[in-house]
Amino acid sequence: MSTLQITDLHVSVDTEDGPKQILKGVTLTIDDGETHAIMGPNGSGKSTLAYSIAGHPKYTVTGGSVTLDGEDVLAMSVDERARAGLFLAMQYPVEVPGVSVSNFLRTAKTAIDGEAPKLRHWVKDVNKALQDLNLDPSFGTRSVNEGFSGGEKKRHEIAQLELLDPKVAILDETDSGLDIDALKVVSDGVNRFRAKEGKGVLLITHYTRILRYITPDRVHVFVDGKIADQGGPELADQLEAEGYDKYLTKV
Amino acid sequence: MLETKKIESHLNPTGSFDLADHPVPTGREEIWRFTPLKRLRGLHAEAEFAAPTSATEWNTPAGVRIEVVEGDEARALRGVSGLVPNTRFAARVLAEVPSTLLVDVPAEADVSEPIHVRVQGQDAGSAEAAHVVLRFGAHSRSVVVLDHSGHASLAQVVEVVAGDGAQVSVVSLQDWSDDAVHLTHHEASVGRDATYKHVAISFGGDVVRMDSNVHYAGPGGSAELLGLYFADEGQHIEHRLFADHNEPRTKSNVVYKGALQGQGAHTVWVGNVLIRQVAEGIETYEENRNLVLTDGCQADSVPNLEIETGEIEGAGHASATGRFDDEQLFYLRARGIAEAEARRLVVHGFFNDLIRKIGVASLEEKLMATVEDELSKNVLKDVTGDVTEVGV
Numbered sequence: 008m009s010t011l012q013i014t015d016l017h018v019s020v021d022t023e024d025g026p027k028q029i030l031k032g033v034t035l036t037i038d039d040g041e042t043h044a045i046m047g048p049n050g051s052g053k054s055t056l057a058y059s060i061a062g063h064p065k066y067t068v069t070g071g072s073v074t075l076d077g078e079d080v081l082a083m084s085v086d087e088r089a090r091a092g093l094f095l096a097m098q099y100p101v102e103v104p105g106v107s108v109s110n111f112l113r114t115a116k117t118a119i120d121g122e123a124p125k126l127r128h129w130v131k132d133v134n135k136a137l138q139d140l141n142l143d144p145s146f147g148t149r150s151v152n153e154g155f156s157g158g159e160k161k162r163h164e165i166a167q168l169e170l171l172d173p174k175v176a177i178l179d180e181t182d183s184g185l186d187i188d189a190l191k192v193v194s195d196g197v198n199r200f201r202a203k204e205g206k207g208v209l210l211i212t213h214y215t216r217i218l219r220y221i222t223p224d225r226v227h228v229f230v231d232g233k234i235a236d237q238g239g240p241e242l243a244d245q246l247e248a249e250g251y252d253k254y255l256t257k258v
Numbered sequence: 259m260l261e262t263k264k265i266e267s268h269l270n271p272t273g274s275f276d277l278a279d280h281p282v283p284t285g286r287e288e289i290w291r292f293t294p295l296k297r298l299r300g301l302h303a304e305a306e307f308a309a310p311t312s313a314t315e316w317n318t319p320a321g322v323r324i325e326v327v328e329g330d331e332a333r334a335l336r337g338v339s340g341l342v343p344n345t346r347f348a349a350r351v352l353a354e355v356p357s358t359l360l361v362d363v364p365a366e367a368d369v370s371e372p373i374h375v376r377v378q379g380q381d382a383g384s385a386e387a388a389h390v391v392l393r394f395g396a397h398s399r400s401v402v403v404l405d406h407s408g409h410a411s412l413a414q415v416v417e418v419v420a421g422d423g424a425q426v427s428v429v430s431l432q433d434w435s436d437d438a439v440h441l442t443h444h445e446a447s448v449g450r451d452a453t454y455k456h457v458a459i460s461f462g463g464d465v466v467r468m469d470s471n472v473h474y475a476g477p478g479g480s481a482e483l484l485g486l487y488f489a490d491e492g493q494h495i496e497h498r499l500f501a502d503h504n505e506p507r508t509k510s511n512v513v514y515k516g517a518l519q520g521q522g523a524h525t526v527w528v529g530n531v532l533i534r535q536v537a538e539g540i541e542t543y544e545e546n547r548n549l550v551l552t553d554g555c556q557a558d559s560v561p562n563l564e565i566e567t568g569e570i571e572g573a574g575h576a577s578a579t580g581r582f583d584d585e586q587l588f589y590l591r592a593r594g595i596a597e598a599e600a601r602r603l604v605v606h607g608f609f610n611d612l613i614r615k616i617g618v619a620s621l622e623e624k625l626m627a628t629v630e631d632e633l634s635k636n637v638l639k640d641v642t643g644d645v646t647e648v649g650v
Contacts (some may be wrong), residue, residue, distance in 0.1 A: 015595050054521070064588070086591040086593075094592075100589065101583075101585045102602065103589065103607055105608055105609065106604070114603060118595045169592065
């Protein structure tokens with residue numbers, strides 16, 4: 008079972024002109040095994056939502072709550088959130104020079120599980136995860152995200168998703184910058200994750216095309232730090248046809 | 259009326275073997291302005307060089323001559339790299355030292371076993387001078403490690419002659435005890451199409467200052483100057499580089515990385531590159547990165563690039579000094595890795611990159627262990643567990 012419950016979340020970010028409110032009351036529940044898509048124009052606060060849930064220090068929660076299976080996520084440190092079962096696939100994965108992918112994956116797995124993975128199985132699991140995402144086995148010896156192409160970075164994020172096996176995955180524009188082949192490979196990875204029992208997905212995207220490969224249970228339209236509309240997968244089709252204009256003019 | 263006076267280059271003072279041309283530095287000179295002269299025990303000035311108390315030992319791979327030479331042979335080796343001293347201490351070392359440690363690798367010798375010279379200082383209260391000559395014949399290939407530890411007040415000149423086409427690595431490890439003072443000048447002459455790698459690794463000592471200079475004896479030579487340093491509380495570690503592109507189509511690549519922790523830890527990196535008018539088609543790049551781990555540290559980083567010709571392939575430099583990158587830490591922590599462990603990974607990674615470039619397997623493990631020791635002193639003292647590499 009895994010339920011991510013976001014209630015009336017208010018988040019601000021520090022700017023030169025003082026704190027600026029980005030999220031203005033977001034309420035959203037991802038129930039056991041559900042996939043929700045959040046769509047919205049640039050600057051609507053989609054990424055802020057993702058980073059706030061993960062605990063990025065840049066963002067200050069000024070109100071509301073986030074719970075995972077009833078546990079208070081906002082009271083946890085960044086790494087505690089991950090160990091509690093949250094995973095954020097980042098839009099811009101960060102380079103960590105000199106730290107090999109294999110060392111990074113093993114250190115993360117050890118941290119999440121509380122014990123080092125059995126080496127023999129682990130090597131096999133890593134090779135399979137890389138292979139499934141069309142990443143060469145030599146990928147393990149490269150420094151984390153350093154010199155990766157845009158597509159490699161995103162595929163590496165999804166390989167981590169599969170290996171670390173969280174309860175709820177937040178995918179922040181994982182589809183942006185991917186060509187059609189890479190998009191399929193990444194979508195397949197996300198779908199393998201979703202096929203497991205009780206996994207939640209919060210899929211943040213600017214475009215509808217990834218939703219052709221990953222069918223959401225619910226679609227939320229995000230405008231100006233709030234959910235402006237929600238519905239089933241058909242809402243995505245409507246957005247594709249009409250764009251965000253009607254929501255923007257309302258603001 | 260003001261008298262106009264000829265200004266001499268402070269960056270690269272004119273050299274001379276004559277001690278009279280080298281007044282005792284006051285600390286106002288460009289090349290001495292960062293160095294704490296008061297802590298040098300007179301090595302820069304008038305300290306009397308006593309008979310060496312340091313114990314020096316080495317292994318001798320087949321075909322290599324390693325010997326302490328004296329008399330005419332030693333005298334003939336002074337300045338053999340083309341070095342004309344530009345500091346008083348280097349001039350004094352060459353004028354006064356009675357003997358020279360010579361490592362002579364004959365032409366075309368392919369020496370697979372690293373030549374490991376261990377200098378074990380015994381007494382920091384007694385000033386010592388040392389002259390080391392590493393002479394590599396044409397098309398030879400070898401690795402020399404100069405490994406300094408113990409207690410010493412040492413003024414040293416290391417001259418390297420890399421013959422045409424030679425492939426040479428020289429690693430100088432400064433792993434001194436806390437009371438050591440070490441002033442050293444490394445001068446390398448890189449032959450036509452030769453490849454020279456110089457690695458400076460400075461961890462220990464009260465004051466360590468190394469000038470590592472390179473010039474070329476013919477076109478097509480290539481120099482890679484790598485450095486790794488870790489300054490603790492009160493330590494002064496200074497590295498000055500000079501790549502003198504005096505021949506066409508030569509290359510230099512400088513990468514120095516340092517970490518600082520503790521009150522009064524001070525590091526200095528000065529990277530001078532001169533591209534002379536004749537040096538067309540050269541490539542040069544220099545980079546210095548410093549990771550500041552605690553409050554109270556100071557990292558000075560000064561790249562200088564002087565270009566006298568427009569016909570160059572590439573010239574660039576980068577310098578960055580900073581604390582932990584919050585985005586890196588966030589990324590690692592967002593994968594469940596606890597903060598202290600994430601910090602350790604980042605520091606390991608910071609040095610790992612460089613350690614992998616050294617290319618001396620026996621040293622790499624030792625260096626990672628030394629980095630680990632340094633880290634455990636301070637920022638990471640609460641962390642346990644291991645982060646060793648496992649290939650997948």
